[in-house]
Amino acid sequence: MHETTLRQRVAGVLTLAGLLAQIIGFTGGLNTANSVSYLLWAAVILLWRDIPKRSRMQAMVLIVLGIVMLLVARWGYGAHIHWPSVLQGNAFVAAMLVGVSFITLVGKEQGRQKAPGRRLTGSGGILRTWLGVHLLGSILNMSTVILVGDRLARSAPLSLPQLLALNRGLSSAALWSPFFASMGVALALAPEMHYAKVMAMGLPLAMMAGLFTTLDLKRRFDLDNVIGFSLAPKSLMMPVGMALLVMLFHFVITPRLSIVSIITFLIPVVALLSNLPYGGKWTFQRLKQHTLVRLPGMRGEVSLFLAAGLFTLGLSTLVDAVTSNDWTLFAHFGTWEAIASFAAIVASALLGLHPIIGVSILASLLSLESGEQTRFAFVALAAWGVGTSVGPLSGINLSLQGRYGVSGYRMMKHNLPYAGFMSLLVLAILTLSGEWLT
Incomplete structure (x- = not known):
C-alpha cells in the first residue's frame, strides 16, 4: 500500500462514508442529501493542500464567487436561502465518481496493473x-x-x-x-x-x-x-456486462432510479462481489487500499465538481433574486x-x-x-x-x-x-x- 498520512486516510474514510450515505438515500427511507455533501466537503477540506495548484485555484475561485453571490442575493435582495443545503450542489455527481472508481477492483489483479x-x-x-x-x-x-x-x-x-x-x-x-x-x-x-x-x-x-x-x-x-x-475480446466482457446490468436495473428492477443513481451503487456492489470468491480477507484488504489510497487521490475531481455546484447555486440564486425569477x-x-x-x-x-x-x-x-x-x-x-x-x-x-x-x-x-x-x-x-x- 502506498504511504498516506493520517489526514489523507481520514479523508478517504469520509469519502467512502459519503458514498454509503448516498446509497442509503436511494432506499427512500431517509433523506441523506445534506449528509452526503457534508462528508464529501469535509474530505475535500482535509485534502485541500494536496490538490494540484491549478485545480485548487480554480476550485477556490468558484467557491468564493459562489459564497459571495449567495450573500449578495440574501442581504442585497432579500432572497430566501436554506443555508444547511447550500453544499448539496453536484454532491450526487461526486458520489457517482466515487462509486465508478470501484470498477478498478473488478478482477483479482491488484490495481489492474496488467491490461490484456x-x-x-x-x-x-x-x-x-x-x-x-x-x-x-x-x-x-x-x-x-x-x-x-x-x-x-x-x-x-x-x-x-x-x-x-x-x-x-x-x-x-x-x-x-x-x-x-x-x-x-x-x-x-x-x-x-x-x-x-x-x-x-x-x-x-x-x-x-x-x-x-x-x-x-x-x-x-x-x-x-x-x-x-x-x-483482447475477453476484455470487452466487463464493460459490456456492466452496461447491460445498468440497463436491467434501470428498465426492470429499479425503474424509479436514474442511471446516475444506479451506477453509484451498482458498480461498488459488483466490484466487491467479484472479489468475494478470493476470500473475505482479500476483499477487505482491497477495499481498505481503495479507501485509504485511491479515494484520497480523487481530491482534484471531487473538489472541482463540488465547487462548481456551489458556484452554480450562487449564480442562479443571484440571477433569480435580481430579476425576481423573471429573466x-x-x-x-x-x-x-x-x-x-x-x-x-x-x-x-x-x-x-x-x-x-x-x-x-x-x-x-x-x-x-x-x-x-x-x-x-x-x-x-x-x-x-x-x-x-x-x-x-x-x-x-x-x-x-x-x-x-x-x-x-x-x-x-x-x-x-x-x-x-x-x-x-x-x-x-x-x-x-x-x-x-x-
Missing part, C-alpha cells in the same frame, strides 16, 4: 488504441488512460500520436456514455432529457472522432514505429441558441475552464421547457467531449501532463484541428436535427 491485449503499429495501432481507450473508458473513465498509457510506455516513452489517441479516445466517450460524469451532470440539469435520442446522436459522433483521429494522425505523423494497443438568457432554447451555447463553452475550455463550469453557468441562466431539455443535454455533452480534449487544464490533459510529462498547451495546439472538425459536426447536427432533439 496485443500491440501493433501504424494507423491500425492508433485506431485500436483509440477504440480500446474509448470502450474501456466509457466504463472506467479516467483510470483507462493510465491503464493503457502505462502499458504502452513499457516499450518507450509515449509519443505525441499515442498521447493524442489516449486523449481523444477518452474525451469522446463523454458524448454518449451513461457512466461518465458528463452524463451525470446532463441528467441532473435536464432530468427530462431523452437518453435514447442523445445516444443516437452522440455515439455516431464518437465514431467519427475515432475515424478522424486515425486519418489525422496518419497524415501528420510517421506511425511506422508507433506502437498501438488492442483489446432567462434565452426565451427559447432553439437551434441558434444551442449553437451559441456550445461555442461559448468550448471557447471557455480553451481559456482553461472545465466544461462543467460553462455547462453549469448556462443551466443557471436558462428556464428549460420539457421539450428543450434533450437539446440542452446534447449541447452539454458535445461541449464536454470537445472541450476536455482541447482544454489545456482539463482533467485528462492534466493527468497526461502529470504522468507522462506532456504540456497541456502542446496537447491543445495539436488538438485544435480535431476540435474544429468535431465542432463542425456538432453544429451540423444541431442545424439539421430540427425538432427531433426535443
Whole structure:
C-alpha cells in the first residue's frame, strides 16, 4: 500500500462514508442529501493542500464567487436561502465518481496493473488504441488512460500520436456514455432529457472522432514505429456486462432510479462481489487500499465538481433574486441558441475552464421547457467531449501532463484541428436535427 498520512486516510474514510450515505438515500427511507455533501466537503477540506495548484485555484475561485453571490442575493435582495443545503450542489455527481472508481477492483489483479491485449503499429495501432481507450473508458473513465498509457510506455516513452489517441479516445466517450460524469451532470440539469435520442446522436459522433483521429494522425505523423494497443475480446466482457446490468436495473428492477443513481451503487456492489470468491480477507484488504489510497487521490475531481455546484447555486440564486425569477438568457432554447451555447463553452475550455463550469453557468441562466431539455443535454455533452480534449487544464490533459510529462498547451495546439472538425459536426447536427432533439 502506498504511504498516506493520517489526514489523507481520514479523508478517504469520509469519502467512502459519503458514498454509503448516498446509497442509503436511494432506499427512500431517509433523506441523506445534506449528509452526503457534508462528508464529501469535509474530505475535500482535509485534502485541500494536496490538490494540484491549478485545480485548487480554480476550485477556490468558484467557491468564493459562489459564497459571495449567495450573500449578495440574501442581504442585497432579500432572497430566501436554506443555508444547511447550500453544499448539496453536484454532491450526487461526486458520489457517482466515487462509486465508478470501484470498477478498478473488478478482477483479482491488484490495481489492474496488467491490461490484456496485443500491440501493433501504424494507423491500425492508433485506431485500436483509440477504440480500446474509448470502450474501456466509457466504463472506467479516467483510470483507462493510465491503464493503457502505462502499458504502452513499457516499450518507450509515449509519443505525441499515442498521447493524442489516449486523449481523444477518452474525451469522446463523454458524448454518449451513461457512466461518465458528463452524463451525470446532463441528467441532473435536464432530468427530462431523452437518453435514447442523445445516444443516437452522440455515439455516431464518437465514431467519427475515432475515424478522424486515425486519418489525422496518419497524415501528420510517421506511425511506422508507433506502437498501438488492442483489446483482447475477453476484455470487452466487463464493460459490456456492466452496461447491460445498468440497463436491467434501470428498465426492470429499479425503474424509479436514474442511471446516475444506479451506477453509484451498482458498480461498488459488483466490484466487491467479484472479489468475494478470493476470500473475505482479500476483499477487505482491497477495499481498505481503495479507501485509504485511491479515494484520497480523487481530491482534484471531487473538489472541482463540488465547487462548481456551489458556484452554480450562487449564480442562479443571484440571477433569480435580481430579476425576481423573471429573466432567462434565452426565451427559447432553439437551434441558434444551442449553437451559441456550445461555442461559448468550448471557447471557455480553451481559456482553461472545465466544461462543467460553462455547462453549469448556462443551466443557471436558462428556464428549460420539457421539450428543450434533450437539446440542452446534447449541447452539454458535445461541449464536454470537445472541450476536455482541447482544454489545456482539463482533467485528462492534466493527468497526461502529470504522468507522462506532456504540456497541456502542446496537447491543445495539436488538438485544435480535431476540435474544429468535431465542432463542425456538432453544429451540423444541431442545424439539421430540427425538432427531433426535443
